[in-house]
Amino acid sequence: MSDTLIFGMEVFLNGLMAGVLYALVALGFVLIYKASGIFNYAQGVMALFAAMTLVGIMDGQVPFSHLINAVFGTEVHHFGWHLPALVGIVLSMGVMIGLAWLVQQIIFRHLVGQEPIILFMATIGLAYFMEGLGDLMWGADIKKLDVGLPQGINLWIDELTFNLFDYGFFIDNLDIVATVIAAILVLALVAFSQYTKQGRAMRAVADDHQAALSVGINLSFIWVMVWSVAGFVALVAGIMWGTKSGVQFSLSLIALKALPVLMLGGFTSIPGAIAGGLIIGVGEKLFEFLVGPMIGGATENWFAYVLALLFLVFRPQGLFGEKIIERV
Amino acid sequence: MFYREAGDFKTSYQDDNQTFPIKFDRYRYYAVLFIAFAVIPFIINDYWANAIFLPFLIYAIAAIGLNILVGYCGQVSLGTGGFMAVGAYAVYKLMTSFPEVSILIHVVLAGGITAIVGVLFGLPSLRIKGFYLAVATLAAQFFLVWLFNRVPWFYNYSASGQISSPERTVLGVPVTGANTDAWASYMVCLVFVTISAIIARNLTRGSMGRKWMAIRDMDIAAEIIGVNPLTAKLSAFAVSSFFIGVAGALFFAVYLGAVEVGEVFGINKSFLVLFMIIIGGLGSIFGSFAGAAFLVLLPVFLKNVLVGTLGWPTDLAAHLEFMIVGGLIIVFLIVEPHGLAQLWRVAKEKLRLWPFPY
């Protein structure tokens, strides 16, 4: 077997796993979009905020310590305790739900019935706001996140592939765990959306706010629920990426990665998010592996977008999205 | 009482079409022009130029450009940073390849090149709309930044990957490079802004503007009454990109002097200009100025008050700035989607009757 093919397989597997993670992030977006017609640009920042909150809670950081110190001249930084991961996660989830409620009350309650582009821009504003808030609360330095997830090269696969191909694939344990968790979450979210009463109500709301109101759906409740689910997905994504590369600003760029996934898969489709995520995950890595060296590398910055763009031009609704019909 | 319309009848459609039909507005406009051209150049210093006037003027041009595309024609673009980069790199290549030609011509040419690139990336707008289009323009944004980072021809194979602006003069006075005086760079930008605003005003009040607004308001109806959506949308992209390219060229050559594309023209720049037109007012030339002024002055204000007066560390001020800008965007979208321009218009309406409440 040629070297390129072997390396290619490794790249493919890594791409597949990255794709599952993309799919998870994209799913958070799809759910909010299905429920509210909003594309939540702030999802990435929410993931960052969730991760920062988790670290902050676990490490016993004093929130807004920097600000308090500046105003009052004090020198407080930590409460002095250290909480176990599970407690931290539960508390962080609580914070995210609280956030969901606030976002709903203060922002989106007032934007019922507005066009998608206005809602999108509101989420951009929210993203900026939360980025500032997160930095203000927990500080902007890079933090290490350890919730006990296994890391490092998976020795079993390494050995297996070495025996088969004379070359050990480097597949990180963390990625495998992330893939499994993401896959479970994806299935759970799909089940929730399709088969529960709340899921159906969510879909009604996504179609038409005013109509949903008129059949008695409690818009506020659905939205808080949706934003909470998004917050939960954000937290999971934040934990995964945060463990991998540290809790820092670049985490918030997940949102930007999810966009081409959704463009490819269709904004309203859950299977689309999955398919899109996998295609982009694999496509990105393979393109960089095969073509990247010829044109200067770092093509992952834009490949996903250009691919999605080309796709959009020929099939505007994405792979699985609904066709948009306009009538006069 | 001062702000009157009564008795000031227009006797021709020409007069009715003026930019400032109310006399008071017109006099105010002349006063502003006078101060801008005849007063400020004599009292401006480096700090004021670099902190306030140059960014304000240059962003005003970019905001006018983006407003034409987004506010008048309804095509949302998040590629402003990338297009500014096109303007910057175009002017750089022109300056270094044709050093004898005036920089003023180069800036205009850079605008033209950006217009062509803008039309190219605007082609998807014929098939996709609204929010999907916004996302597609991100492809332009990321791709362009990558292009200027990775293809060495653009930065003349320099080792650092940076581009820096060689010295150029206008009528013997240096306007780029280290020897430039504040008033010279200010005047160059001022001239470009004034001409840009006039052109933009002319385009938006005539049939071109109506075509754009028709597409924005209801593109299917527009097509049925005879507007060619292809030419309307692409012309919006072209004109918009022209202004944004000019802004990018000036931003690099006159204001910053040296640029690293990822930092300066990244997606945050796209959002910044978008925020300017949201806060300032979509579909309003005045709003473009208002928004640019607001978002240029805000960090200066915060820095002076929080860091200077209260002694806070600068990163705190930066975080607060993010929160304020984000918060304001949300507030404006909820309360006054037409931005500061509408608030201004409403204030003027009230002023028309002042001091009579009815």
Added chain:
Amino acid sequence: MLDETQGYVTADGRKIGGVVMDMRKITLRFGGVEAIKNISFDIREGEVRAIIGPNGAGKSSMLNVISGFYVPQEGEVWFRGERRAPMKPFEVARQGIARTFQNIALFEGMSVLDNVMTGRLTQMKTGLFSQAIWRGAAEREEVENREICERVIDFLEIQHIRKTPVSRLPYGLKKRVELARALASEPKLLLLDEPMAGMNVEEKEDMSRFILSVNDEFGTTIALIEHDMGVVMDLSDRVVVMDYGKKIGDGTPDEVRNNQDVIDAYLGVSHD
């Protein structure tokens, strides 16, 4: 039978010319559904032609075919003696066909005057660079077209709201502005999609008066879809009746009124 090209004079002295729009064997399908089944009829120059029929008969689709928005799978559209090749809607507008819409399609971000001026867009030719400079050609063209629009505005008695943003107007006035926009283009054929919908008696009388004046003073050929029988009988020279995508009547209002098929259709007698 009248010769295609020969005209005649009506009882009240209006001149009706030869055939200006000829729909020949039009069939229009959406997926598996046939919205229009093999319909042929013509419209003569200077006449007021009504298209009527129960809801869902395919009238709006017919209007969309005439205005070029839909291209029929079968049949031919002949306009002013020439077969119309499939063309984009905006090209059709340039041929001189203007229309109003059932659910008002005004440009809500603009004033009344600007909306009416958009009706002139097919006639305004100055290019981008002239407009950027404004003084000279662009300004002259603007003033000329403004005069034409002001005449239309006067004619429809909406001078008092010319600067008002259209979004602030009540329904009846919006319809009038839409008519103004269509008239501003000085069309050869004016299509009105339920111009009276949602109006009270007074508003209907006003609109009827305007429609008749348009036909009378400018000689504009008008095709309209309308539900109100009284209006149809009063306004139109000839009527086409549709039901379930088929033509079931074609003639003067009196002829159609006494046509058994038409009566059945409206009374809901079941067909096979």
